[in-house]
Amino acid sequence: CFTLLRGLRSSFELDFVRFWLDRSSFMGGHKLDALSDRDLVWVEKGEIKQMGLSRKQAWLVQLSPESSFEWLDAQDQHLGSIALLTLGDLNKPFGVLGVGSVDRDRFAPDQSSDFLQHLSQVVGMTLEHAVAREHLARLSVTDTLTGSHNRRFLQPHSHQPLSQWFGKTKVACLYADVDHFKLLNDRLGAEVGDDVLSMVSNVLRLHVRANDPLIRMGGDEFVLLLPGCSEEKAREIASKSVFTIASHALQQDEKSTVSIGVSFSSDEKDMAVKDLIAAADQAMYVAKALGGNRFEMAESDDGGSGDEG
Secondary structure, eight states: OHHHHHHHHHHTTOSEEEEEEETTSGGGGSOOTTSOTTTEEEEOTTHHHHTTGGGSSEEEEEOOSSSOOTTOOGGGTTOSEEEEEEESOTTSOOEEEEEEESOTTTTOTTSOOHHHHHHHHHHHHHHHHHHHHHHHHHHHTBOTTTSSEEHHHHTTTTTSBHHHHHTTSOEEEEEEEETTHHHHHHHHOHHHHHHHHHHHHHHHHHTSOTTSOEEEEETTEEEEEEETOOHHHHHHHHHHHHHHHHTOBOGGGOBOOEEEEEEEOOSSSOOBHHHHHHHHHHHHHHHHHTTSSEEEEOTTSSOOOOBOO
16 A cells, blocks of 8 residues: 555656545455555545445545535645545445645546546556455465465475564473364264364463464474563463463363473574474473473573473
């Protein structure tokens, strides 16, 4: 959207370009952080139709102190004329693009609007395709069962130094593996197994921030990366996760448990992401060897004690 706005402004020598987008439409779930409050205004469901803008694709309006447009604010008083382009199907518009000029005759109502109607269709289709592409890209790195990231999400970062992904902050890694998952899956069925994986994913999310990467590595293994997390906090998250998962009852009074390994980035060198994960993976196997249902710290950590969930 930012590139589109900048291109329109420069190509057509415009003094004003702004999107009004319906928050309830597919655009509402799309991240548009690059746009300022001047470039983008969210409107509520049905507001475009209430304004009468869905009756045709393009509107040309001459502005004056006596005749303005409700969606403009005090900072837009310098405008002399504006074109309002309805985006999407007129029966279900998802937004309006406003382009304006200080020249009152630039978008006079008696002018032909054929080009602007075409521009409205092009911009609408461009936005729809961009959102669809982003949605497909997001699906390609999302695990469909748990909603966490999948291994493909990790691949571009795996060999990078941690600082390239997370900056200079210290990073903790939790590697979780469901204990005896194959036996549980065979005994209670794949549907219960899927429920366990979803539950483990949800529990790991409970104690962390929304942007902390949670990755299903495949099967019953999950990796949680925690930038800016202290050792004490990582231990707390691991301990709470072990306890909460073990407290979750399955059918026939069965329970599932997890083993978790915890590792930390080094102060001495900039570790690769894969090395931090490998250290947590090794600690997880120690937890399993000690009976599972616990967490263990990676060997590189001086306080390598476990916790009995």
